[in-house]
Each structure stands twice: as structure tokens, then as C-alpha cells.
Amino acid sequence: xxxxxxxxxxxxxxxxxxxxxxxxxxxxxxxxxxxxxxxxxxxxxxxxxxxxxxxxxxxxxxxxxxxxxxxxxxxxxxxxxxxxxxxxxxxxxxxxxxxxxxxxxxxxxxxxxxxxxxxxxxxxxxxxxxxxxxxxxxxxxxxxxxxxxxxxxxxxxxxxxxxxxxxxxxxxxxxxxxxxxxxxxxxxxxxxxxxxxxxxxxxxxxxxxxxxxxxxxxxxxxxxxxxxxxxxxxxxxxxxxxxxxxxxxxxxxxxxxxxxxxxxxxxxxxxxxxxxxxxxxxxxxxxxxxxxxxxxxxxxxxxxxxxxxxxxxxxxxxxxxxxxxxxxxxxxxxxxxxxxxxxxxxxxxxxxxxxxxxxxxxxxxxxxxxxxxxxxxxxxxxxxxxxxxxxxxxxxxxxxxxxxxxxxxxxxxxxxxxxxxxxxxxxxxxxxxxxxxxxxxxxxxxxxxxxxxxxxxxxxxxxxxxxxxxxxxxxxxxxxxxxxxxxxxxxxxxxxxxxxxxxxxxxxxxxxxxxxxxxxxxxxxxxxxxxxxxxxxxxxxxxxxxxxxxxxxxxxxxxxxxxxxxxxxxxxxxxxxxxxxxxxxxxxxxxxxxxxxxxxxxxxxxxxxxxxxxxxxxxxxxxxxxxxxxxxxxxxxxxxxxxxxxxxxxxxxxxxxxxxxxxxxxxxxxxxxxxxxxxxxxxxxxxxxxxxxxxxxxxxxxxxxxxxxxxxxxxxxxxxxxxxxxxxxxxxxxxxxxxxxxxxxxxxxxxxxxxxxxx
Amino acid sequence: xxxxxxxxxxxxxxxxxxxxxxxxxxxxxxxxxxxxxxxxxxxxxxxxxxxxxxxxxxxxxxxxxxxxxxxxxxxxxxxxxxxxxxxxxxxxxxxxxxxxxxxxxxxxxxxxxxxxxxxxxxxxxxxxxxxxxxxxxxxxxxxxx
Numbered sequence: 001x002x003x004x005x006x007x008x009x010x011x012x013x014x015x016x017x018x019x020x021x022x023x024x025x026x027x028x029x030x031x032x033x034x035x036x037x038x039x040x041x042x043x044x045x046x047x048x049x050x051x052x053x054x055x056x057x058x059x060x061x062x063x064x065x066x067x068x069x070x071x072x073x074x075x076x077x078x079x080x081x082x083x084x085x086x087x088x089x090x091x092x093x094x095x096x097x098x099x100x101x102x103x104x105x106x107x108x109x110x111x112x113x114x115x116x117x118x119x120x121x122x123x124x125x126x127x128x129x130x131x132x133x134x135x136x137x138x139x140x141x142x143x144x145x146x147x148x149x150x151x152x153x154x155x156x157x158x159x160x161x162x163x164x165x166x167x168x169x170x171x172x173x174x175x176x177x178x179x180x181x182x183x184x185x186x187x188x189x190x191x192x193x194x195x196x197x198x199x200x201x202x203x204x205x206x207x208x209x210x211x212x213x214x215x216x217x218x219x220x221x222x223x224x225x226x227x228x229x230x231x232x233x234x235x236x237x238x239x240x241x242x243x244x245x246x247x248x249x250x251x252x253x254x255x256x257x258x259x260x261x262x263x264x265x266x267x268x269x270x271x272x273x274x275x276x277x278x279x280x281x282x283x284x285x286x287x288x289x290x291x292x293x294x295x296x297x298x299x300x301x302x303x304x305x306x307x308x309x310x311x312x313x314x315x316x317x318x319x320x321x322x323x324x325x326x327x328x329x330x331x332x333x334x335x336x337x338x339x340x341x342x343x344x345x346x347x348x349x350x351x352x353x354x355x356x357x358x359x360x361x362x363x364x365x366x367x368x369x370x371x372x373x374x375x376x377x378x379x380x381x382x383x384x385x386x387x388x389x390x391x392x393x394x395x396x397x398x399x400x401x402x403x404x405x406x407x408x409x410x411x412x413x414x415x416x417x418x419x420x421x422x423x424x425x426x427x428x429x430x431x432x433x434x435x436x437x438x439x440x441x442x443x444x445x446x447x448x449x450x451x452x453x454x455x456x457x458x459x460x461x462x463x464x465x466x467x468x469x470x471x472x473x474x475x476x477x478x479x480x481x482x483x484x485x486x487x488x489x490x491x492x493x494x495x496x497x498x499x500x501x502x503x504x505x506x507x508x509x510x511x512x513x514x515x516x517x518x519x520x521x522x523x524x525x526x527x528x529x530x531x532x533x534x535x536x537x538x539x540x541x542x543x544x545x546x547x548x549x550x551x552x553x554x555x556x557x558x559x560x561x562x563x564x565x566x567x568x569x570x571x572x573x574x575x576x577x578x579x580x581x582x583x584x585x586x587x588x589x590x591x592x593x594x595x596x597x598x599x600x601x602x603x604x605x606x607x608x609x610x611x612x613x614x615x616x617x618x619x620x621x622x623x624x625x626x627x628x629x630x631x632x633x634x635x636x637x638x639x640x641x642x643x644x645x646x647x648x649x650x651x652x653x654x655x656x657x658x659x660x661x662x663x664x665x666x667x668x669x670x671x672x673x674x675x676x677x678x679x680x681x682x683x684x685x686x687x688x689x690x691x692x693x694x695x696x697x698x699x700x701x702x703x704x705x706x707x708x709x710x711x712x713x714x715x716x717x718x719x720x721x722x723x724x725x726x727x728x729x730x731x732x733x734x735x736x737x738x739x740x741x742x743x744x745x746x747x748x749x750x751x752x753x754x755x756x757x758x759x
Numbered sequence: 760x761x762x763x764x765x766x767x768x769x770x771x772x773x774x775x776x777x778x779x780x781x782x783x784x785x786x787x788x789x790x791x792x793x794x795x796x797x798x799x800x801x802x803x804x805x806x807x808x809x810x811x812x813x814x815x816x817x818x819x820x821x822x823x824x825x826x827x828x829x830x831x832x833x834x835x836x837x838x839x840x841x842x843x844x845x846x847x848x849x850x851x852x853x854x855x856x857x858x859x860x861x862x863x864x865x866x867x868x869x870x871x872x873x874x875x876x877x878x879x880x881x882x883x884x885x886x887x888x889x890x891x892x893x894x895x896x897x898x899x900x901x902x903x904x
Contacts, residue, residue: 065897066893066897066899069893069897070893073889074830074833075830077829104827107827108827210853211850211853211854214846214850215846218846220806220809234897237858238858238899238903241857241858241903242857242858243856243857243858243890243894243899245856245886245887245889245890245893245894246853246856246857246858246890248834248886249852249853249856249883249886249887250853251834252834252837252838252840252841252883253838253841253849253853254838255816255834255835255837255838255839255841256811256816256838256839256840256841256842256844256849257810257811258810258811258815293830294830295830295834296830296831296832296833296834296835296837297831297834298828298831332827332828474806475806475809476799476805476806479796479799480799480800483796483800488796491796492796495794495795495796495799498794498809499776499791499794499809500776501809501810501811502776502783502785502791502794502808502809502810502811502812502815503774503775503776503780503783503791503811503815504775504811504815504816504818504819504835505773505774505775505776505777505819507816507819507835508773508819508822508823508826508831509823509826509828509831517774517777518774518776518777520774521826522769522773522822522826523769523770523773523774
């Protein structure tokens with residue numbers, strides 16, 4: 001290639017691929033670009049004197065920073081530290097993947113391991129072993145998933161419709177955030193009302209500045225928080241405007257108000273904030289999760305989070321992100337396992353990244369699956385987004401993995417979206433906050449994203465939020481508004497969520513609410529101990545996961561063929577004229593059609609109607625001076641045997657075999673069955689003109705002339721993925737019509753809009 | 760249920776809202792079963808009913824402890840101490856704990872004293888006193904803005 005920008009032309013092609021946008025960092029521990037086991041990481045140590053810890057991970061008590069200090073004061077179970085630290089790291093790693101060592105024992109021992117020891121232990125596991133350890137260690141038996149629901153206009157009406165959509169697809173938590181800082185209240189109300197249209201129990205979060213987020217929760221619009229960030233170095237912590245003590249206090253405040261809470265941490269945060277202290281990402285994260293357990297928060301959102309793209313850029317980055325989640329699980333923390341920020345432009349890397357998490361299951365597979373259009377995601381695009389939701393469903397289905405989601409039939413979806421739009425509109429109208437026309441509402445109903453909507457704009461929404469603050473509106477006003485307008489079910493469900501605060505059952509570790517029932521690590525603990533234990537899908541769930549759009553069954557194929565057959569019956573006619581005899585004419589080419597051709601099958605997988613296929617073959621034969629004769633083969637549907645049968649009946653010794661799905665062969669009477677003259681196996685690519693050329697070549701062979709083989713252009717399509725379902729179903733129909741005792745029959749073929757065809 | 764009473768079998772008590780709803784009261788003293796839509800619309804229960812009580816949190820702390828989660832239990836016990844403290848006071852204490860807000864250990868000790876003396880929040884007060892010591896040693900009182 002003369003125009004190549006690179007030496008090798010293939011680099012030009014690679015430079016056009018999505019992957020070419022990704023950058024890869026050179027491993028550089030000195031500058032913090034190191035996934036694990038940095039030469040600057042401390043060696044594990046814990047020295048106790050007179051019941052006091054005087055050294056941890058090589059640091060004497062006098063030099064403890066705030067993080068060391070909080071861990072030392074609150075993390076360790078002093079009754080087991082010596083025994084736990086004495087276990088060889090490799091041996092502990094072995095225990096993590098040994099199905100005979102129960103989770104309970106490992107969790108207990110983990111309270112005796114220092115951050116450096118924890119990082120060292122996980123360093124012994126491969127990616128596969130980490131995933132396996134995670135399946136054993138995660139807290140809740142039942143995996144779940146969390147959605148981002150946001151939009152570029154902070155439009156509450158679209159948000160309610162999208163929250164209902166997320167609830168229908170199966171998300172147990174919805175996290176929203178704002179484009180305009182003051183719009184938190186309408187976002188929270190819209191998500192709560194939208195989800196309530198579908199079911200009782202979807203937990204709602206509105207991610208904002210800490211104090212503002214707490215105020216919205218206090219008004220009763222949200223049920224949980226997960227953005228209490230902690231960091232692995234003291235300087236990062238201070239720039240994050242908190243300390244371990246301020247965060248521990250805030251955690252207690254959330255509990256005091258009956259709100260579920262988890263912290264956030266993740267590798268590369270310290271690197272991005274400029275204070276990595278030359279430590280590896282995994283070691284810093286080990287400090288974060290130890291700190292979180294020490295604070296007494298029930299769970300964490302970790303695994304890179306906003307730093308995931310940076311972590312993914314270093315060697316072993318993907319391994320490290322998974323290791324963070326395994327650490328959280330080992331420390332008995334609910335784990336919302338990252339998989340939110342898009343770490344790559346490459347769809348291959350995205351699909352690959354999710355697999356270990358889907359395979360092991362986690363408490364929340366994504367700490368924010370972008371359930372809305374990428375451009376509507378106010379957190380930035382997630383690893384998976386509305387655009388890729390069906391890809392995720394396909395992965396669940398293909399490997400029978402629980403990702404928390406399922407297919408939703410369109411009528412169900414539209415009913416819920418319509419009701420969510422009406423419910424939130426009723427609330428906004430009743431509270432005198434805004435009113436939409438029917439046309440505006442309809443624009444939301446069918447919208448993929450806010451580009452298509454004509455409902456509320458950011459300015460109007462800001463006004464609503466000012467009014468909500470001014471009038472001190474709480475969830476009670478929203479419940480009353482819903483009830484007043486006849487949305488009794490939604491009002492009751494919102495009330496039920498508020499009632500959960502009174503009992504506080506969902507403050508226990510890894511709680512979700514399914515149809516009003518709290519499911520947590522207390523009443524649904526993960527006790528994986530080998531095959532058949534832990535989470536096993538119910539039959540009902542298995543069937544739900546199997547549903548996809550574009551599923552096709554034998555019935556669908558037969559119905560489709562039936563319609564085509566009926567339409568085409570006006571175009572041609574084939575009639576049997578009795579058993580076919582051996583031909584005498586040296587110019588004769590026999591076309592052997594399969595048992596179902598034109599009877600139950602009516603078009604090729606390439607979409608060409610069979611009457612056109614046959615007409616093209618016959619015309620091609622005739623054009624090149626051959627004399628065609630059509631027979632129906634009854635005893636086989638295999639292309640090679642169809643072709644050989646036809647060839648042996650032909651006066652010239654040359655025949656064409658063709659199946660109803662369009663696969664074609666040119667054969668000669670003296671060849672072995674699978675040693676033909678020309679074979680056309682890629683039926684989806686064969687067009688009418690190709691069939692004409694095939695007929696022509698058969699005639700040439702019959703007349704002893706040379707022929708240039710017909711070539712069907714192929715551009716690398718995944719033909720198997722596109723066509724093999726139909727192919728197998730169509731072929732099954734053919735084979736079911738085989739009558740092995742029956743001899744070939746000669747056919748009279750008539751095309752009504754062409755001249756009459758006979759033998 | 761008293762604070763000391765230990766549930767022997769978690770299955771019989773958790774989730775409390777389903778297994779033993781009569782043990783739960785609202786902050787205004789209503790039983791859980793009174794939190795219905797009709798009662799809300801009629802004004803028999805109000806927004807302030809929809810919060811957890813100190814007793815409710817201590818019960819959850821006991822459950823967490825029994826489930827093998829001492830740190831979570833400790834946090835829920837701290838939470839129980841804070842239930843009756845006004846939002847404003849809590850947000851002010853949180854603000855004081857952030858880096859550079861308190862100018863000295865004394866500010867934090869004073870806040871700890873208020874929590875202990877006014878609200879009986881013993882464990883939370885200890886947390887603040889601990890922070891005062893560590894902040895002093897690590898220079899966290901340095902002004903940030």
C-alpha cells in the first residue's frame with residue numbers, strides 16, 4: 001500500500017480501531033504507575049507490646065499517619081492478630097480458593113491482617129483465582145446490580161420514565177446525580193416516583209456534595225449514599241476535605257437517620273490527586289478497605305471507580321481492580337464492584353472486563369450501570385450503558401450468569417413508562433411546580449435520550465428546586481400528591497420505602513429490597529462451598545435470563561416461510577410428474593432440489609425467493625446451451641448427495657444440487673460424494689445473478705467446456721452468528737421431510753410471469 | 760426488647776419489620792403497623808414518624824454483633840446516640856471534623872463535651888477526643904482556606 005502512514009499497512013487499519021484511542025502507561029513504581037507489589041510497598045508487620053500495637057507494616061507508632069492510626073485503633077481483632085499474621089501469605093492465598101475453607105473463617109482471620117499483608121496475600125492469586133475467591137467471599141448470596149439514571153437536562157419527567165425502565169430491567173438501586181448543582185431534589189423525587197411505578201423496594205441515591213446529599217435524604221427522597229470517599233494516603237484524604245474521623249462520624253449520622261451507606265474508594269485516586277507516596281495501587285486500596293471496616297460502614301463501592309481508566313492503563317490493571325473487590329469481600333464489606341466508569345473505547349476490552357465479575361457475582365455488579373443514553377449520563381459514560389444493555393443480557397444468557405438484569409417486553413415497558421410520566425406529572429402539577437402538554441409527555445415516552453424530548457429544560461427545573469427548598473417539601477407531600485391523583489399504588493410504595501427507615505433492617509450488610517422484603521448478608525448469606533452451593537438460579541430466573549429480542553424458534557421460521565410461500569404461490573407452480581428416469585440427452589443438466597424446496601421452505605437464508613433461484617439456475621443453464629431438467633430428491637437433503645443424485649440422472653452426467661436454504665453444488669456423476677466441481681456453502685451471500693452463473697457453469701461442464709469457477713465475495717461477516725439459527729432450523733425442516741424409500745421425481749415447473757417451463 | 764437482650768437465633772428476629780414488627784416504634788411512639796397511607800393522609804402519622812429510634816438502632820446493632828460484625832455494630836451504636844440530636848448540630852460537628860476547620864484540639868474537645876453532656880453521646884464523644892489527639896500530632900488543624 002503506497003499511501004500507508006506506517007510501514008506496515010495493517011497499522012493503518014489498527015489506527016482506525018476504537019482501541020487506538022486508549023493509551024497504555026509504562027509501569028513506573030517510582031511515579032505511582034504500579035498495580036501491585038511496588039518495591040516501595042512496605043513488608044507486612046505487626047508488633048504488639050503490652051497489648052498495644054507499636055508498629056504496623058514497618059511504620060513505628062510515632063510515625064503513624066491518620067490512616068494507620070485509625071486502622072490500629074479500630075480495625076484489628078487483637079485476639080487473633082498474632083495467629084493470623086503468622087499464616088504464610090501463600091498459604092492464606094491457598095485458603096481463599098479452597099472450597100473446604102468456609103468464608104466465615106477467612107472473614108474472621110482477615111481482622112488480624114495488616115494492609116500490606118492483605119495485598120501480599122492477594123498477590124499470589126491469578127485473575128481466575130481472584131474471580132473464584134470472589135464467588136466464595138462475597139457477602140450476599142444473591143447478586144444484584146445498580147443503575148445510573150440521569151439526563152442532560154435534569155428533566156424529572158424523562159428521569160421518572162427512565163427510573164421505571166431501570167426498575168423493570170431489574171436494577172435494585174438507582175443512583176442519580178445532577179448537571180446543575182441545585183437540581184438534586186427533583187432528580188431524587190423523579191427517580192423514587194418512577195421506580196415506585198414498577199415495584200416496591202428500589203433504593204434511590206442522589207450523589208451530591210456530602211452535606212447537600214444528606215439534606216435531600218433527610219427530606220425522605222432517597223434511601224442510601226455511596227459517595228463517602230476515603231483515600232489511601234493522608235495528603236489525598238485532606239485534599240478530599242475529610243479525615244477518617246470526619247467520615248466515621250458522617251457514617252454514624254447516616255445510621256442515625258436510618259439511611260443505608262457505603263464508602264467509596266478505588267485505585268488511582270491517589271495517583272490522580274498527586275499523593276501516591278510511590279506505593280502500589282493495591283496496597284493503597286488495602287489501606288482504604290481496612291479503614292472502611294474500621295469505621296463500621298457496611299459496604300464499599302470500590303474497584304477503581306473514577307480511577308479505573310488510569311488503573312486499566314498499567315500492566316495488571318484489570319487484575320488489580322478485581323483484587324480490590326476481593327479485598328472488600330474478604331473484609332465482609334458489601335461490594336458495589338466498580339464497573340461504572342468506561343475504562344476503554346474498545347468494546348472487546350469492555351466485554352472482557354465485565355466477565356470475571358459476572359462469573360463470580362458481586363453484591364452489585366456495576367456501581368452504576370449506565371441505564372440511560374451515554375450522553376445523558378451525568379457521571380460520564382459507564383462501562384455498560386443503555387446502548388450496550390442487550391450485549392450484557394446476551395452475556396448473562398450465554399454463560400448463565402446472574403447480572404441482575406432481564407429482557408423486558410416492549411408493551412410492558414411502554415405501559416410502565418407512560419404511567420411514570422403521568423405519575424411524576426401529577427406530582428409536579430399538584431405541587432404547582434410545572435405542567436406539560438400531551439405532546440411533550442409523548443416525546444418522553446418513546447425517547448432513547450434527552451436529544452429527543454421536548455419536556456422540561458434545565459432552567460425550569462432549577463425553579464422547581466428553589467420552590468421545593470423554599471416550601472420545605474418532603475416525601476409526605478409527594479405521597480399526598482400521588483394519592484390525591486389516584487396513584488395509590490405508587491403512594492403506598494413510597495411510603496413503604498420510608499417505613500424501611502423506621503425498622504432499619506436495610507442497615508445490615510449488603511441489603512437490597514425485593515418486593516418489599518429486605519434481603520441482606522444476614523438473612524441471605526453467601527455460603528459457597530463448591531458446586532451446587534451458593535447462588536443457584538431458580539428455573540423461573542433461568543427462563544427470564546434466557547429471554548432476548550430476536551429470539552427465533554422453529555415456529556417463527558415456519559410461520560415466516562408460510563407467509564413467503566403464500567405470497568409466492570401466485571408466481572410459480574411445481575408439479576410432480578412421476579419418478580425421474582435416467583436422461584439420455586448429452587446436453588442435459590439436472591437440477592436436484594431438496595425435499596422441502598418450494599413446499600415448506602420458500603426463500604434462501606440470503607433472502608432470495610426460491611422461485612427466482614430456480615428460474616435463475618434454469619436460465620443460466622439454457623443461456624450456455626444446456627438443457628435443464630428439474631427433479632425433486634426425496635431421500636436426502638444433504639447438498640452433496642442432492643448434487644450427485646442429480647448428476648447421475650443427467651444425460652450429461654452433470655447436475656446441480658440445491659437446498660431450500662440456498663446452499664448449492666455442481667456435481668459430476670463419477671465423483672466421490674463430497675468431491676464436487678463447485679460448492680457454494682455461504683448461502684446468505686449468494687444472489688440471483690450468482691445462481692444464473694452457477695447454472696451457466698454447470699452447462700459448460702456438461703458440454704465439456706472449461707469454466708471459471710463462480711466466486712461469491714466474502715467480507716468477513718460473522719455468518720454463523722447472523723444465520724446459523726435459521727440455517728439449523730431450516731435444515732431441520734428439510735431433514736424431517738426426508739423419505740428414504742422414495743426415488744427422485746421429475747417436476748413440471750411453471751413461472752406465471754415468465755414463459756412456461758417444462759422438461 | 761431491652762438493649763441487653765440478645766436474640767439467640769437471627770432467623771426469628773431479622774428482618775425485624777417482618778419477623779417482629781411489634782418491637783418497632785416510630786419516633787413519635789406509634790407502632791410500625793400504624794404507618795399506613797390512610798393514617799398519613801388523615802394526619803395521624805407525620806413526616807417525623809418516619810425515622811429510626813435509638814432503640815431501633817441498638818436492636819440492629821445487636822443483630823450486627825450476632826452476625827459477626829463488631830465494627831458495624833459499633834457504628835450503629837454511635838448512630839443510636841445521635842438520633843435525638845438536631846440535624847444542624849450534627850452537620851456542625853461534621854464540619855468541625857473536616858481538615859482545617861477546628862483551630863485546635865480544644866475545639867474538638869469542646870464539641871465532644873457538648874455531645875457527651877447535652878446528649879449523652881459517650882461513644883461519639885470519645886471518637887472526637889481521639890480525633891483531637893491525632894489531628895494535633897499530624898497537624899490537621901492547619902488552616903486550609
